[in-house]
Amino acid sequence: DGGITQSPKYLFRKEGQNVTLSCEQNLNHDAMYWYRQDPGQGLRLIYYSQIVNDFQKGDIAEGYSVSREKKESFPLTVTSAQKNPTAFYLCASSGPLGQVNTEAFFGQGTRLTVV
């Protein structure tokens, strides 16, 4: 089945540790996105990428880093510099490049808790 997979679903980390969230898609989509969602809040864009080896900062990129070495994969690292990392993280994809206004497909999300 085609889809977008995030792992793990739940993640616990100690304060001060970096943690990497996985996002893989087999939809052949060019664009991939990372969002953060806090309880009762909307979606805030962290980083996004349109093509391999290229990505842009979103609205709340500070304390996060990404890479896009493969079309299928867009991992997000939550660094120790992120002051409030506990949140629900959603990865999405859309595409292909050249098709505008396509809908976003989301992964199941990773709920990160930092203690």
Added chain:
Amino acid sequence: GQQVMQIPQYQHVQEGEDFTTYCNSSTTLSNIQWYKQRPGGHPVFLIQLVKSGEVKKQKRLTFQFGEAKKNSSLHITATQTTDVGTYFCAEPHNAGNNRKLIWGLGTSLAVNP
């Protein structure tokens, strides 16, 4: 910058009552997408509206795009408990090859059985 305002933030209804959420922009929207997120779940695409004055229906859901393309609404007739969740509108923003969605804050719907 671009903003999409969505109201109300919360809505609590009795099962069988109708529900409407509104999405407004100060600028003309290129088009508008609607998503539903169930509690604990992820957003799922519902529909995209493109044309001025467009109306689309999906069973008990009716989606409208304003004539001036500055607002949109989602109306649910005779709500059911399965309608519970948060409904988001989003505008596709394309700048060159940079594509992203500008999201409303969502309307959370609670339905009393």
